[in-house]
Amino acid sequence: MQPGVRAAIPAAAFLLIGFAGPLLMVLGYSFMPPRTFSLAQAPTFANFISIVTDSYYLSFVWSVFLSLIAVALLLVISYPVAYGMAKMFGPWANVVTMIIVVPLLVSENIRLFGWVLVLLKNGIADGSMQLLFGVQLPSLLYTVPAIVLGLVYVYLPFMLFPLVIGLSMVPDTLKEAASDLGASRLQIFREIEVPLAMPGIMIGCMLTFILSLGSLAESKILGGQTVIMIADDIESAFTFAQNWPKGAMLSVILIVFSGSLVFFLFRRIDLDRIIGRR
Amino acid sequence: MSNGVDEPVLQLRNITKRFGNFTAVDDVSLDIGNGEFFTLVGPSGSGKTTMIRMLVGMDRPTGGDIVLRGQRINDVPAAKRPTCMVFQSLALFPHKTVGENIEFPMKIAGVDPARRRARAEELLVQLRLPTDYYSKGVNQCSGGERQRVALARALAFDPDILFFDEPLSALDFRLRKTLEKELKDIHRATKKTFVYITHSLEEAMVMSDRIGIMDFGKMVQVGTPYEIYNEPNGKFVAQFMGEVNTVEVARIGDKRVQSVTDGAEFAVSREPDNFERGYLIIRPEIVKIGRAAEDLPNKVQGTVYNDYSLGSRIQYQVRADSDGYQWLVERLQDEPYEGKLDDTVRIGWRPEDSILVSD
Amino acid sequence: MQAGKKNYAKPLIILWTVCIVMFLYTPMVSVVLASFSKKRYFQFPVVNWTTRWYEKAFESLSVRDLLTTSFSVALLVTVLSVVLAFFGALAFARYDWKGRKLFQKIILLPIFFPQAVLGLALLLWFSVLGITTSWMTAVFAHMVWIVPIVTLIISIQVYSFDPSLEEAAVDMGATRLQTLREVTLPILSPGIISGSVFAFLLSWGNFPLSLFSTGADQTVPEWLYAKMVSGYTPMVPTLGSLMMGGATITLFVSYVAYTLYRGRQKRRLT
Numbered sequence: 044m045q046p047g048v049r050a051a052i053p054a055a056a057f058l059l060i061g062f063a064g065p066l067l068m069v070l071g072y073s074f075m076p077p078r079t080f081s082l083a084q085a086p087t088f089a090n091f092i093s094i095v096t097d098s099y100y101l102s103f104v105w106s107v108f109l110s111l112i113a114v115a116l117l118l119v120i121s122y123p124v125a126y127g128m129a130k131m132f133g134p135w136a137n138v139v140t141m142i143i144v145v146p147l148l149v150s151e152n153i154r155l156f157g158w159v160l161v162l163l164k165n166g167i168a169d170g171s172m173q174l175l176f177g178v179q180l181p182s183l184l185y186t187v188p189a190i191v192l193g194l195v196y197v198y199l200p201f202m203l204f205p206l207v208i209g210l211s212m213v214p215d216t217l218k219e220a221a222s223d224l225g226a227s228r229l230q231i232f233r234e235i236e237v238p239l240a241m242p243g244i245m246i247g248c249m250l251t252f253i254l255s256l257g258s259l260a261e262s263k264i265l266g267g268q269t270v271i272m273i274a275d276d277i278e279s280a281f282t283f284a285q286n287w288p289k290g291a292m293l294s295v296i297l298i299v300f301s302g303s304l305v306f307f308l309f310r311r312i313d314l315d316r317i318i319g320r321r
Numbered sequence: 322m323s324n325g326v327d328e329p330v331l332q333l334r335n336i337t338k339r340f341g342n343f344t345a346v347d348d349v350s351l352d353i354g355n356g357e358f359f360t361l362v363g364p365s366g367s368g369k370t371t372m373i374r375m376l377v378g379m380d381r382p383t384g385g386d387i388v389l390r391g392q393r394i395n396d397v398p399a400a401k402r403p404t405c406m407v408f409q410s411l412a413l414f415p416h417k418t419v420g421e422n423i424e425f426p427m428k429i430a431g432v433d434p435a436r437r438r439a440r441a442e443e444l445l446v447q448l449r450l451p452t453d454y455y456s457k458g459v460n461q462c463s464g465g466e467r468q469r470v471a472l473a474r475a476l477a478f479d480p481d482i483l484f485f486d487e488p489l490s491a492l493d494f495r496l497r498k499t500l501e502k503e504l505k506d507i508h509r510a511t512k513k514t515f516v517y518i519t520h521s522l523e524e525a526m527v528m529s530d531r532i533g534i535m536d537f538g539k540m541v542q543v544g545t546p547y548e549i550y551n552e553p554n555g556k557f558v559a560q561f562m563g564e565v566n567t568v569e570v571a572r573i574g575d576k577r578v579q580s581v582t583d584g585a586e587f588a589v590s591r592e593p594d595n596f597e598r599g600y601l602i603i604r605p606e607i608v609k610i611g612r613a614a615e616d617l618p619n620k621v622q623g624t625v626y627n628d629y630s631l632g633s634r635i636q637y638q639v640r641a642d643s644d645g646y647q648w649l650v651e652r653l654q655d656e657p658y659e660g661k662l663d664d665t666v667r668i669g670w671r672p673e674d675s676i677l678v679s680d
Numbered sequence: 681m682q683a684g685k686k687n688y689a690k691p692l693i694i695l696w697t698v699c700i701v702m703f704l705y706t707p708m709v710s711v712v713l714a715s716f717s718k719k720r721y722f723q724f725p726v727v728n729w730t731t732r733w734y735e736k737a738f739e740s741l742s743v744r745d746l747l748t749t750s751f752s753v754a755l756l757v758t759v760l761s762v763v764l765a766f767f768g769a770l771a772f773a774r775y776d777w778k779g780r781k782l783f784q785k786i787i788l789l790p791i792f793f794p795q796a797v798l799g800l801a802l803l804l805w806f807s808v809l810g811i812t813t814s815w816m817t818a819v820f821a822h823m824v825w826i827v828p829i830v831t832l833i834i835s836i837q838v839y840s841f842d843p844s845l846e847e848a849a850v851d852m853g854a855t856r857l858q859t860l861r862e863v864t865l866p867i868l869s870p871g872i873i874s875g876s877v878f879a880f881l882l883s884w885g886n887f888p889l890s891l892f893s894t895g896a897d898q899t900v901p902e903w904l905y906a907k908m909v910s911g912y913t914p915m916v917p918t919l920g921s922l923m924m925g926g927a928t929i930t931l932f933v934s935y936v937a938y939t940l941y942r943g944r945q946k947r948r949l950t
Binding site for chain 3: 294
C-alpha cells in the first residue's frame with residue numbers, strides 16, 4: 044500500500060463515520076413524512092413542498108441577505124488590515140496575527156455576550172453616551188444591525204487571514220514594474236493586485252458567506268426574535284417542534300447551497316499553492 | 322554496452338523503470354568496478370535520478386536485475402542495503418548538531434556513544450572541519466561545510482558504495498570547483514566506490530574514473546573522460562560537452578565528406594565503420610582563424626559577426642558565406658590575429674582534429 | 681510620488697488595524713468588567729465593584745462539574761485529534777498519492793460546514809445508532825470539526841518538510857519507527873504543538889456542537905448560553921471570564937514552554 048494511502052486512512056475513516064454518515068442520515072430523513080422518527084417509511088417530497096407553503100423560504104432569504112451584507116462589510120473592513128499585514132508590518136505582522144487569533148480561541152458565546160453588555164440598555168454604549176453627552180440611545184440590542192455586527196465580529200478573522208495569504212502572493216516587483224510602465228495606483232490595484240490576490244479574496248468571501256449562512260448564535264443572542272435565520276429554523280424543527288424530517292429538509296437545502304459554493308471554490312483554487320506556498 | 326570491469330561490485334542487468342506509459346530508464350546494463358569513481362551524466366529528464374534511486378533502494382526497477390557483489394538486491398529495501406546516498410538537498414537533520422548528524426547512522430546501528438563520538442571527530446578531521454563543529458547546529462554551517470558534514474555522515478555509515486545525487490549543484494562556481502577536487506581526494510583516501518550523478522559533463526570529467534552518459538532513459542556511452550571527450554559516439558555526446566560546430570555531412574569517398582547544406586568538401590582522418598551519412602564535429606578551440614587557417618586542408622570562408630572575450634581566450638562567431646552557418650572559433654589571447662567585426666575571413670582545421678559521428 | 685503617497689497610507693493603515701484590534705477585544709473587556717460589577721443586572725458605568733461572584737463560582741459544585749466536563753472533553757479531543765491529524769497531514773502534504781487532491785478537499789469540508797447543522801446531524805446519527813449522548817459523544821462531535829482544522833495546521837508545517845530527510849534516515853538503516861522518532865516528529869513538532877493548542881482551545885470554547893451532542897452532561901459554553909437566553913445570573917460574566925482566563929493561561933503557558941524549548945534547542949545548536 045502507498046504510504047500516502049496508509050496515512051490518509053485514519054482521518055478518512057473517521058470522517059466517513061463522523062461526517063458522511065450523519066449527512067446521509069439527514070438526507071434520508073428529509074424524504075420521510077413530517078413528524079416521524081423512523082427512516083423505514085415510504086419517501087415523500089412533502090417536506091420540500093412545505094418550504095413554499097409554510098413560508099420557510101423567508102428565513103432562508105433573511106440568512107442570504109444578512110450574510111451578503113456581512114461579507115461586503117468584512118471585505119471593506121479587512122482589506123486595509125490584510126494589506127498592512129502582508130506588505131507593511133514586516134515582523135510585526137506575526138504579532139498582529141497572534142493578537143487577532145486569540146479571540147478565536149474564546150467561546151463565541153462569551154464574545155457575543157460581551158456585545159450584549161455593550162449594546163444593552165444602560166450598557167456600555169448607552170451608559171457612556173449618557174455619561175458623556177447626556178443622550179439616551181435608542182434600543183440597540185435585538186435589532187438587525189446588531190445581528191450584522193455579530194456576524195462581522197465573529198467572522199472577521201476568516202476574511203482577514205485568507206486576504207493576507209492572497210495579498211502576500213502578489214509579488215511587489217510586479218507592482219513596481221506596472222508603476223514603471225506608467226500605471227496609476229488605481230490601475231495597479233485593479234490590474235495587478237486584485238487579480239493576483241483573487242484566490243485569497245475568493246476564499247475569504249466564500250468562507251465568511253458560508254459560515255454566516257449557517258450561523259445560529261448571532262441571531263439568537265444579539266437578534267432576539269427579530270429575525271429568524273435558517274439555522275434557527277433548523278434547530279427549532281429538531282428540538283421544540285420535534286419534526287425531524289422538516290429540520291432535515293432545511294439542512295439539506297442549506298448543505299446543498301453551501302456545498303455547491305465550496306465545490307465551486309475548490310475547483311478554482313490550488314490548495315497546495317495556497318497552504319504550502321509552493 | 323556492458324563493458325567488462327575486472328572486479329565488478331555493482332552490476333546492472335537490463336534495468337528498466339516505467340511510470341505508466343513513460344519509460345524513465347530503458348534497458349540499461351552496466352558494471353561498476355570496486356573502488357571506482359563512476360559518474361552518470363545526463364540532462365534533466367534523462368533518467369539518471371530514477372536510476373540512482375533504484376540503485377539506492379528507494380525505487381524498484383520494473384525490469385532487470387541489480388546485483389551487488391554477486392547478490393541480486395532488487396527487492397532489498399534501502400534500509401537493508403550496505404549503500405548510502407548523499408542527497409541533492411543534503412538532507413541534514415536541522416534539529417541535530419553536526420556531531421549528531423554524523424553519528425546518526427552509528428546510533429541506528431547501535432554503536433556505543435563513546436565510539437560514535439571518536440569516529441565522528443575522526444571524520445571531522447578527515448573532512449577538514451574544525452572539531453569544535455561537533456556541537457554546532459547544521460544550519461549555522463556554510464554551504465561548503467554542510468557538504469562536508471553530509472559526506473562525513475555518509476562515510477560514518479561505512480557503505481560499500483557511496484551514491485551522490487548532484488550534491489554540488491546548489492553551490493557557486495568556485496566553491497564547486499574546490500569541492501570537486503576535495504571529493505576526488507576523499508575518494509582516493511577512502512578507496513570506496515563512488516557513484517555520482519550530475520548534469521554537468523565538466524564536473525564529471527574532473528572527478529571520474531569513468532563516465533556514463535544517459536539520454537531519454539538510455540545509456541548512450543560509457544567510457545573514461547578521455548574517451549568521452551575525444552571519441553564521442555554520437556552527436557549527443559559531442560554536443561553535451563559544450564559548444565561545438567556541427568556540420569551535417571555525407572560520405573563521398575575515402576576519408577572525404579561533403580556538407581549537406583552547401584556542398585563544401587572536408588577531409589577527415591578517421592571514419593566510423595560503414596559510415597554513410599552523419600555529422601562532422603569540430604570543437605571551437607581547434608579551429609584557426611585568419612592567416613593561421615590559410616595552410617589547413619579544411620577551410621570555410623565567412624564574415625566575423627561578433628567576438629566574445631572568455632578570459633584566456635577570445636571566441637569569434639563567424640557566419641559562413643555559403644550557407645549562413647554560425648561557426649564558433651576560439652583563439653588564445655596571444656595568438657596573432659588582427660581581424661575586426663564584419664571582416665571577411667577564412668577559418669580552418671586539421672582533419673585529425675575533427676570527429677565524424679553517425680548520428 | 682509613490683513613496684510620498686505611501687507615507688500617509690501607512691499610518692492610516694496602522695490606525696485602522698489598531699481600531700480593528702480594539703473592536704475584537706471590546707466584548708471580552710466588557711465581560712470581565714461585568715464580572716466585577718456588584719449589581720445583579722449590569723449597568724455602565726460600574727459603580728460598585730466586587731469579587732463576590734468569583735467566590736461564589738469557586739464554591740459552587742455545579743461550576744466545578746461544568747469545568748470538569750469542559751476540560752475532560754477538550755483534553756480527550758486534543759489527544760485523539762492530533763494523532764488522526766498528524767497522519768492526515770502527512771497524507772495531505774507529504775506524500776504524493778493518487779487520491780491526494782480529493783482527500784484534501786474532503787478533509788477540509790467539515791470546516792466549511794455550519795456547525796449547528798453538523799451538531800444536529802450528529803444528534804440524529806447517534807440516535808439512529810442507538811448511542812446515548814453524553815460528554816463522550818461530544819468528544820466525537822468536536823473531533824469531526826477539529827480534526828480537519830488540526831490537519832490543516834500541521835499540513836502547513838509538513839509542506840516545508842523535506843522528504844529526503846526521511847529517505848536519508850531510511851537509507852542509513854533506520855526503521856520506520858526510528859525515522860518517525862528521530863526525524864519526522866522532532867521536525868514537525870512546532871506544527872504538532874500549535875495544532876494541540878488549537879484543538880484544546882477550540883474544543884474548550886465550542887458551543888454549537890456541544891449543544892446537541894452532550895446529552896445530560898453540560899459544558900461551560902452550553903451553560904452560559906442557557907443562562908443568557910433565560911434565567912440570567914451574574915455568574916454568566918464571571919464564568920465567561922474564567923473561561924477566557926483558562927484559555928489565556930493555556931495559551932501563555934504553551935507559548936512560554938515552546939519559547940523555552942526553542943531557546944534551548946537554539947543554544948544547543950550553536
